[in-house]
Amino acid sequence: MTTDHVIENISVNKSFGGWNKQYSHQSTTLNCTMRFAIYLPPQASKSNKVPVLYWLSGLTCTDENFMHKAAAQRVAAALGMAIVAPDTSPRGEGVADDEGYDLGMGAGFYVNATQAPWNRHYHMYDYVVNELPRLIEAAFPVSNKRAISGHSMGGHGALTIAMLNPGRYRSVSAFSPICNPMTAPWGKKAFTAYLGKDQAAWQAHDASELMRQSTQFTPARVDQGGADDFLKEQLKPETLEAAAKESNYPLDLRIHEGYDHSYFFISSFIEEHLRFHASHLS
Numbered sequence: 001m002t003t004d005h006v007i008e009n010i011s012v013n014k015s016f017g018g019w020n021k022q023y024s025h026q027s028t029t030l031n032c033t034m035r036f037a038i039y040l041p042p043q044a045s046k047s048n049k050v051p052v053l054y055w056l057s058g059l060t061c062t063d064e065n066f067m068h069k070a071a072a073q074r075v076a077a078a079l080g081m082a083i084v085a086p087d088t089s090p091r092g093e094g095v096a097d098d099e100g101y102d103l104g105m106g107a108g109f110y111v112n113a114t115q116a117p118w119n120r121h122y123h124m125y126d127y128v129v130n131e132l133p134r135l136i137e138a139a140f141p142v143s144n145k146r147a148i149s150g151h152s153m154g155g156h157g158a159l160t161i162a163m164l165n166p167g168r169y170r171s172v173s174a175f176s177p178i179c180n181p182m183t184a185p186w187g188k189k190a191f192t193a194y195l196g197k198d199q200a201a202w203q204a205h206d207a208s209e210l211m212r213q214s215t216q217f218t219p220a221r222v223d224q225g226g227a228d229d230f231l232k233e234q235l236k237p238e239t240l241e242a243a244a245k246e247s248n249y250p251l252d253l254r255i256h257e258g259y260d261h262s263y264f265f266i267s268s269f270i271e272e273h274l275r276f277h278a279s280h281l282s
C-alpha cells in the first residue's frame with residue numbers, strides 16, 4: 001500500500017462470519033475526508049481475493065444506509081462477495097452545500113461538477129470510477145472483478161457509470177433508478193447546478209440517453225416498486241425501457257406491485273440482485 005492509500009478504521013462488526021467495517025480517508029479527488037463502508041465475506045483472505053460489488057446510495061444517504069437496512073450480508077457471505085458503499089457526496093466544513101435535500105451534501109449525483117462553487121469538491125464520478133476502487137483493491141483482499149448497483153440517485157449513478165465504462169464492471173443493477181434525469185425535477189436541479197445550463201453536458205450522464213446509444217452491453221437488471229411515490233415524476237423506467245428497445249440493450253426491467261421507494265423494497269429483492277451479479281462475477 002502506498003501513502004495514497006492511508007485509511008483509518010472507524011468501526012468493525014462481525015456479520016455472518018465476515019466483517020462489516022467503516023473507514024475514513026483523505027480523498028485527493030474530492031479534496032476532503034471521506035467515509036466508506038465495506039463488507040468482507042468470510043472467504044476473503046490474503047490468498048483469496050473476492051469479487052466486489054460497489055453500491056451507490058440515494059439522496060440523503062451516507063455509507064451507512066445500505067449496510068444497516070438492505071440485509072445484504074447473509075447472501076454476500078454465502079456468495080463470497082465483498083460490498084463497498086461510499087458516501088453520496090463530499091463532506092465537511094468548507095464543502096459547498098444547499099438547503100435542499102436534493103442538492104449539495106448527500107446529493108452528489110455521481111458526476112464531476114464543472115460549475116462554481118461545486119467544482120472544488122463535487123467529483124463523485126471520478127471518485128467512484130477511479131480513486132475508490134484503486135484504494136479498495138490496494139487495501140483489501142478484493143479482486144478487480146467488479147459489479148455496480150445502486151438506488152434512486154445511486155441507481156442513476158450505477159447505470160451511467162457502467163455504460164460510460166464498458167468492460168470495467170461485469171454487471172450492473174439498480175433499484176428505482178432516476179432513469180431520465182434530464183427530464184426529472186431532481187436531475188434538472190442537480191445537473192443545472194453541477195454541469196451548467198447546456199444540456200449537451202447532461203446527456204453524458206442520462207441513463208436513457210446512454211442506453212439508447214449503447215453498442216456495448218453490460219448485463220443489466222432494474223427493479224422498480226409500482227407504489228413508489230417518485231415513480232412518475234422522477235424515475236421514469238418506461239423511458240429506459242424504450243431506450244433499451246431502440247438499441248437492443250438486454251435490459252431486465254421488473255415492476256413490483258405494491259412496493260415503495262424505501263429500503264423495505266430493496267431488502268426484499270437484494271438477494272436476487274446479489275445472485276445476478278455473482279453469476280457474472282464468477
Ligand SMILES: N[C@@H](CCC(=O)N[C@@H](CS)C(=O)NCC(=O)O)C(=O)O
Nearest residue numbers: 058059060061065101152153262263
Ligand atoms: N423525500 C425524501 C427523499 C429522500 C429519499 O427518499 N431518499 C432515499 C433515496 S432517494 C433513501 O434511501 N433515504 C434514506 C433511507 O431510506 O435510509 C426526503 O425528504 O428525505
